[in-house]
Amino acid sequence: xxxxxxxxxxxxxxxxxxxxxxxxxxxxxxxxxxxxxxxxxxxxxxxxxxxxxxxxxxxxxxxxxxxxxxxxxxxxxxxxxxxxxxxxxxxxxxxxxxxxxxxxxxxxxxxxxxxxxxxxxxxxxxxxxxxxxxxxxxxxxxxxxxxxxxxxxxxxxxxxxxxxxxxxxxxxxxxxxxxxxxxxxxxxxxxxxxxxxxxxxxxxxxxxxxxxxxxxxxxxxxxxxxxxxxxxxxxxxxxxxxxxxxxxxxxxxxxxxxxxxxxxxxxxxxxxxxxxxxxxxxxxxxxxxxxxxxxxxxxxxxxxxxxxxxxxxxxxxxxxxxxxxxxxxxxxxxxxxxxxxxxxxxxxxxxxxxxxxxxxxxxxxxxxxxxxxxxxxxxxxxxxxxxxxxxxxxxxxxxxxxxxxxxxxxxxxxxxxxxxxxxxxxxxxxxxxxxxxxxxxxxxxxxxxxxxxxxxxxxxxxxxxxxxxxxxxxxxxxxxxxxxxxxxxxxxxxxxxxxxxxxxxxxxxxxxxxxxxxxxxxxxxxxxxxxxxxxxxxxxxxxxxxxxxxxxxxxxxxxxxxxxxxxxxxxxxxxxxxxxxxxxxxxxxxxxxxxxxxxxxxxxxxxxxxxxxxxxxxxxxxxxxxxxxxxxxxxxxxxxxxxxxxxxxxxxxxxxxxxxxxxxxxxxxxxxxxxxxxxxxxxxxxxxxxxxxxxxxxxxxxxxxxxxxxxxxxxxxxxxxxxxxxxxxxxxxxxxxxxxxxxxxxxxxxxxxxxxxxxxxxxxxxxxxxxxxxxxxxxxxxxxxxxxxxxxxxxxxxxxxxxxxxxxxxxxxxxxxxxxxxxxxxxxxxxxxxxxxxxxxxxxxxxxxxxxxxxxxxxxxxxxxxxxxxx
Ligand code: ARG
Ligand code: ZN
Numbered sequence: 001x002x003x004x005x006x007x008x009x010x011x012x013x014x015x016x017x018x019x020x021x022x023x024x025x026x027x028x029x030x031x032x033x034x035x036x037x038x039x040x041x042x043x044x045x046x047x048x049x050x051x052x053x054x055x056x057x058x059x060x061x062x063x064x065x066x067x068x069x070x071x072x073x074x075x076x077x078x079x080x081x082x083x084x085x086x087x088x089x090x091x092x093x094x095x096x097x098x099x100x101x102x103x104x105x106x107x108x109x110x111x112x113x114x115x116x117x118x119x120x121x122x123x124x125x126x127x128x129x130x131x132x133x134x135x136x137x138x139x140x141x142x143x144x145x146x147x148x149x150x151x152x153x154x155x156x157x158x159x160x161x162x163x164x165x166x167x168x169x170x171x172x173x174x175x176x177x178x179x180x181x182x183x184x185x186x187x188x189x190x191x192x193x194x195x196x197x198x199x200x201x202x203x204x205x206x207x208x209x210x211x212x213x214x215x216x217x218x219x220x221x222x223x224x225x226x227x228x229x230x231x232x233x234x235x236x237x238x239x240x241x242x243x244x245x246x247x248x249x250x251x252x253x254x255x256x257x258x259x260x261x262x263x264x265x266x267x268x269x270x271x272x273x274x275x276x277x278x279x280x281x282x283x284x285x286x287x288x289x290x291x292x293x294x295x296x297x298x299x300x301x302x303x304x305x306x307x308x309x310x311x312x313x314x315x316x317x318x319x320x321x322x323x324x325x326x327x328x329x330x331x332x333x334x335x336x337x338x339x340x341x342x343x344x345x346x347x348x349x350x351x352x353x354x355x356x357x358x359x360x361x362x363x364x365x366x367x368x369x370x371x372x373x374x375x376x377x378x379x380x381x382x383x384x385x386x387x388x389x390x391x392x393x394x395x396x397x398x399x400x401x402x403x404x405x406x407x408x409x410x411x412x413x414x415x416x417x418x419x420x421x422x423x424x425x426x427x428x429x430x431x432x433x434x435x436x437x438x439x440x441x442x443x444x445x446x447x448x449x450x451x452x453x454x455x456x457x458x459x460x461x462x463x464x465x466x467x468x469x470x471x472x473x474x475x476x477x478x479x480x481x482x483x484x485x486x487x488x489x490x491x492x493x494x495x496x497x498x499x500x501x502x503x504x505x506x507x508x509x510x511x512x513x514x515x516x517x518x519x520x521x522x523x524x525x526x527x528x529x530x531x532x533x534x535x536x537x538x539x540x541x542x543x544x545x546x547x548x549x550x551x552x553x554x555x556x557x558x559x560x561x562x563x564x565x566x567x568x569x570x571x572x573x574x575x576x577x578x579x580x581x582x583x584x585x586x587x588x589x590x591x592x593x594x595x596x597x598x599x600x601x602x603x604x605x606x607x608x609x610x611x612x613x614x615x616x617x618x619x620x621x622x623x624x625x626x627x628x629x630x631x632x633x634x635x636x637x638x639x640x641x642x643x644x645x646x647x648x649x650x651x652x653x654x655x656x657x658x659x660x661x662x663x664x665x666x667x668x669x670x671x672x673x674x675x676x677x678x679x680x681x682x683x684x685x686x687x688x689x690x691x692x693x694x695x696x697x698x699x700x701x702x703x704x705x706x707x708x709x710x711x712x713x714x715x716x717x718x719x720x721x722x723x724x725x726x727x728x729x730x731x732x733x734x735x736x737x738x739x740x741x742x743x744x745x746x747x748x749x750x751x752x753x754x755x756x757x758x759x760x761x762x763x764x765x766x767x768x769x770x771x772x773x774x775x776x777x778x779x780x781x782x783x784x785x786x787x788x789x790x791x792x793x794x795x796x797x798x799x800x801x802x803x804x805x806x807x808x809x810x811x812x813x814x815x816x817x818x819x820x821x822x823x824x825x826x827x828x829x830x831x832x833x834x835x836x837x838x839x840x841x842x843x844x845x846x847x848x849x850x851x852x853x854x855x856x857x858x859x860x861x862x863x864x865x866x867x868x869x870x871x
């Protein structure tokens with residue numbers, strides 16, 4: 001079935017409250033749902049249509065009377081009550097089987113723990129209900145289970161009653177959530193869990209109990225999550241005046257979870273990857289990830305829960321806005337420039353790719369088949385960029401006014417992206433009509449820039465054109481121009497900024513036409529353009545500057561983000577240049593300006609080690625591939641490797657110096673500075689390890705780091721670097737690591753992933769072999785991502801091996817997973833979808849696998865939507 005945004009209709013019935021009763025048993029769960037239903041429309045007696053899937057219906061009653069089978073229609077996806085009264089009580093009893101639920105949607109078990117995932121449409125796997133976000137009801141939830149197996153039983157809101165049941169060894173709890181909510185925010189957890197407690201006093205003086213529930217063995221890994229939660233609560237009060245609204249905030253960590261985490265009201269359920277940390281088991285990236293996701297889910301309490309989405313086409317209303325909020329939080333907690341670079345890397349390396357492929361869709365899609373396929377980098381991360389542009393256009397103060405008005409108007413409502421923009425516009429008197437094109441036009445706008453300076457009139461002219469490529473269902477030539485905020489700096493040749501109004505060196509230009517010229521006067525010398533500072537819009541700027549200018553900006557731009565931007569442009573063009581030379585078979589010549597720039601960066605006084613590391617890390621092959629018309633993955637890998645080795649060869653001493661000088665002084669810490677030093681040190685080591693032939697002394701450094709380090713960042717980096725050098729040493733280290741960590745599932749995910757990303761040509765056979773490791777499981781999404789996901793989307797050269805075995809392996813895995821967990825299967829398809837970008841032989845091989853997947857009888861709607869749109 002295809003759904004269209006334009007088909008939205010307000011619901012015929014509303015549900016004011018629902019009382020749920022869950023009776024959990026070993027092999028089944030009985031669910032009784034009693035709802036107060038009211039018809040919205042006085043005149044017509046339309047039937048009441050309830051969604052429901054994989055449910056065993058036991059009985060339906062209206063106002064206490066059992067309905068006969070002629071009074072309703074039941075099929076695989078719905079229950080229709082034919083002629084209900086205007087106001088009534090509806091009682092539905094169903095049986096469900098969480099033990100058998102491997103799709104991890106609805107009520108399921110993660111190990112022995114019962115938990116739920118209802119967003120987007122999982123509640124219909126729990127009971128028959130109008131499963132749509134614009135129906136807001138007050139939920140009361142009773143849970144009953146075995147005392148031994150489920151000592152802890154949780155749901156949304158406040159605990160109002162507990163007790164024991166007559167039936168032997170069982171007990172019950174009752175939770176009530178006073179805030180009306182859509183059913184996608186419903187949650188239930190039951191099992192043997194331990195809990196870490198803390199408290200937060202809100203700005204108005206209310207005490208909130210904070211609880212993180214984990215398996216007992218993980219109690220010592222919750223500190224960072226708790227600290228992050230308190231920081232997030234404080235930040236939202238300070239930044240937006242938003243306070244928490246219940247007496248308890250609970251987080252539960254489970255090992256089997258399709259996504260990162262879920263913002264269920266008062267009861268967040270998390271993938272344990274985003275809760276558990278300790279220096280020995282979690283990397284710096286993991287620490288940052290936990291802080292970001294904890295904040296993200298917390299921020300949803302206002303942007304998502306108090307104000308929710310009218311329909312799923314509006315998903316970015318809550319996700320784009322909440323990502324924007326968590327990005328700003330993380331920027332303030334850590335380094336703003338590093339955070340911004342990471343945001344942009346996600347956009348460039350993943351979202352631009354999505355935008356240029358067959359699954360491209362607007363931030364607010366017009367149509368979908370399976371909504372789970374639209375939890376995408378476009379809806380989340382491009383959506384966040386759209387909100388960021390609003391802030392750039394309104395200024396921080398204006399943006400805050402807009403947010404205030406948004407909550408004032410829409411608290412307790414289910415609304416649309418238009419409502420959000422209207423609040424922003426009305427609060428500040430800004431015209432955002434043209435800006436809204438960002439919500440409905442897909443594709444990454446391409447900007448072309450030209451400039452000239454007139455000595456006579458001391459004026460400078462900057463001409464910018466915008467064009468947006470074709471995307472599925474939208475012709476580029478029919479797209480209207482976007483309203484694009486361009487943050488611009490002009491710099492003199494000795495590194496000074498020409499703009500300087502009240503300390504602000506950057507001006508915001510408004511590009512609204514397809515082509516526009518901006519003129520600056522009193523420009524007495526030829527300026528160097530620092531364009532799109534801080535990446536002020538999610539656009540693809542065609543390089544318009546000479547390498548000399550880029551090298552200059554890489555060294556001197558006062559905007560630190562743009563220094564990185566120039567460095568990246570220069571390294572990408574240097575690599576692609578080599579790739580072209582390899583294609584032609586001409587002798588390789590290097591772009592010396594790039595090497596000068598790198599030498600300058602590594603020998604200058606280091607201001608921020610993390611920024612230096614980011615500038616030195618070469619762009620991944622997937623990002624480089626976007627800049628080629630017909631990708632040959634072998635040449636791309638070769639070209640990138642040649643540049644990496646050339647840098648390592650020329651600057652061996654400098655890298656060794658960086659490695660030695662950025663060792664941890666004193667105690668291990670997770671501060672931004674300490675993380676930055678580790679990143680730089682490990683980046684240097686990675687260069688030293690790339691030398692060909694390998695040098696024993698550097699291999700030894702790496703082995704020493706592996707065996708001596710007490711933190712996972714250093715341990716796993718060393719292991720990763722060694723993974724590219726097969727031999728007995730490598731095998732021994734991997735075996736060591738396995739013995740040491742086999743009891744820790746999250747650590748073992750890293751062990752799987754590293755092997756799947758080895759550039760060595762025996763990689764695929766290793767991966768296939770690991771499928772039968774006793775720690776691997778197709779039913780655990782983290783394991784699937786670690787092994788199959790890492791190989792297919794993190795190992796460009798081996799996945800795209802010319803024998804096509806990478807492709808057929810992935811297709812096999814997708815087919816197998818499709819019957820277990822369709823959501824996870826669908827996410828794995830993405831590396832095959834961009835077949836058009838690759839050279840002919842690979843195109844054919846990739847397409848063949850898409851066809852093979854499409855042929856599977858009973859293919860899930862999840863996989864089928866993506867495969868069919870891609871072939
Ligand atoms: N709302 C969650 C978050 O962004 C994501 C849950 C999506 N889950 C899914 N199965 N589509 O925090
Ligand atoms: Zn979210």
